[in-house]
Amino acid sequence: MHKIITFKARSFHSLYIHWPFCPYRCHFCPFVALAGQDQYMQVYHDALIQEINTFIKHYEQNKQRIDTVFFGGGTPSTYPNDLLLDTIAILKESFDFHEKTEVTIEVNPGTVNEEQIDLWQKAGINRLSVGVQSLKDGALHSLNRLQSKHDVEQLMLYAPNYINNISVDLIMGIPDVSFEEWQEYLTKIVQWPIKHISVYFLTVHEDTRLYFNVASGKVQLPSDDFMVDCYFWTQAFLASCGFEQYELSNFARKNFFSRHNSVYWDRKPYKAFGLGACSFDGVKRMQNEKNLIQYIQKATLPDGPIAICEELTDQQIRLEKVMLGLRRSQGALWDDIVVGLDASKVCILQSEVDTLVNEGLMTCDKRVLRLTQKGLVVENQIIARLGL
Numbered sequence: 001m002h003k004i005i006t007f008k009a010r011s012f013h014s015l016y017i018h019w020p021f022c023p024y025r026c027h028f029c030p031f032v033a034l035a036g037q038d039q040y041m042q043v044y045h046d047a048l049i050q051e052i053n054t055f056i057k058h059y060e061q062n063k064q065r066i067d068t069v070f071f072g073g074g075t076p077s078t079y080p081n082d083l084l085l086d087t088i089a090i091l092k093e094s095f096d097f098h099e100k101t102e103v104t105i106e107v108n109p110g111t112v113n114e115e116q117i118d119l120w121q122k123a124g125i126n127r128l129s130v131g132v133q134s135l136k137d138g139a140l141h142s143l144n145r146l147q148s149k150h151d152v153e154q155l156m157l158y159a160p161n162y163i164n165n166i167s168v169d170l171i172m173g174i175p176d177v178s179f180e181e182w183q184e185y186l187t188k189i190v191q192w193p194i195k196h197i198s199v200y201f202l203t204v205h206e207d208t209r210l211y212f213n214v215a216s217g218k219v220q221l222p223s224d225d226f227m228v229d230c231y232f233w234t235q236a237f238l239a240s241c242g243f244e245q246y247e248l249s250n251f252a253r254k255n256f257f258s259r260h261n262s263v264y265w266d267r268k269p270y271k272a273f274g275l276g277a278c279s280f281d282g283v284k285r286m287q288n289e290k291n292l293i294q295y296i297q298k299a300t301l302p303d304g305p306i307a308i309c310e311e312l313t314d315q316q317i318r319l320e321k322v323m324l325g326l327r328r329s330q331g332a333l334w335d336d337i338v339v340g341l342d343a344s345k346v347c348i349l350q351s352e353v354d355t356l357v358n359e360g361l362m363t364c365d366k367r368v369l370r371l372t373q374k375g376l377v378v379e380n381q382i383i384a385r386l387g388l
């Protein structure tokens with residue numbers, strides 16, 4: 001009998017559930033998303049439940065205590081109510097939830113209503129991650145992000161009555177949003193009753209519509225100087241409003257850091273279910289099938305619908321630890337960086353760190369390396385200079 005199960009973590013406390021359906025395809029989107037294919041929602045949901053049940057049947061450890069759950073996508077706010085409640089019920093049966101379990105769902109404004117949020121809250125969802133991105137409708141629409149400022153403002157009126165832990169995602173560098181408009185929008189956003197803000201740089205991923213539009217000159221991206229100015233202003237402004245920057249892109253009010261994301265950044269194990277979903281068992285990273293048909297066909301296999309399974313090398317682990325650590329205010333441990341390196345390599349690294357400290361891009365205190373505000377904005381270049 002086939003008893004091999006690829007996910008080997010003896011314990012894990014976080015779950016990710018992927019809902020890939022979207023009402024439109026944003027031009028910048030690199031995610032596993034299915035736009036205009038709602039007819040497959042039921043069959044996908046059935047496969048997802050099968051994947052969860054099959055995992056539970058073959059997982060050899062005790063019922064796991066779950067501290068965080070994240071419904072991501074795609075657009076999980078389009079998950080039909082009865083199906084979502086079904087999934088939550090199966091998860092609660094299969095895992096050990098407790099009163100402090102953080103349960104987050106991603107929400108796209110314009111795809112949700114008040115009754116739904118009421119229902120989610122009753123089902124145990126206690127955190128919303130709202131994809132605001134910008135308050136400039138025209139700029140969003142030209143990237144095929146078909147939501148409106150009105151949708152967002154309505155949501156912010158009723159959602160806090162049900163769920164008080166609300167995070168918003170913003171994208172910095174959207175074409176046609178000026179520095180003054182960015183300032184105006186952020187000034188408005190901090191007045192909402194929200195606890196957390198994620199600010200991402202607009203990234204042009206290959207094979208997206210945005211990539212081709214930029215390559216053909218149809219879309220012009222803002223300059224690097226513009227981005228740096230916006231980022232520095234945002235750091236200072238959010239700090240003055242009581243949002244602590246605890247990661248390169250993440251700002252939170254006291255005690256409202258994202259517990260789920262912290263699991264990723266701490267490199268702790270987590271189990272993910274759904275199309276293209278990525279799990280980590282502490283040693284291996286695994287990704288599920290991204291093709292819907294393949295995913296459905298493999299959902300009942302004992303190993304799950306895994307397409308890729310990679311055991312990280314020592315070098316990859318070191319690089320992950322440095323990259324994840326340097327992005328965070330808590331920093332990266334020097335001992336994690338140099339473990340297993342020979343003396344000459346450690347010497348070169350030490351000298352590069354000294355240079356970065358002298359340039360004001362990094363601090364080194366009690367064997368912990370941290371990027372300064374100036375360093376955060378060039379994090380990629382700093383990682384490259386460390387040559388790990």
Ligand code: SF4
Nearest residue numbers: 022025026029033074
């Ligand atoms: S809503 Fe999110 S997942 Fe869906 S297409 Fe847009 S960016 Fe991608």
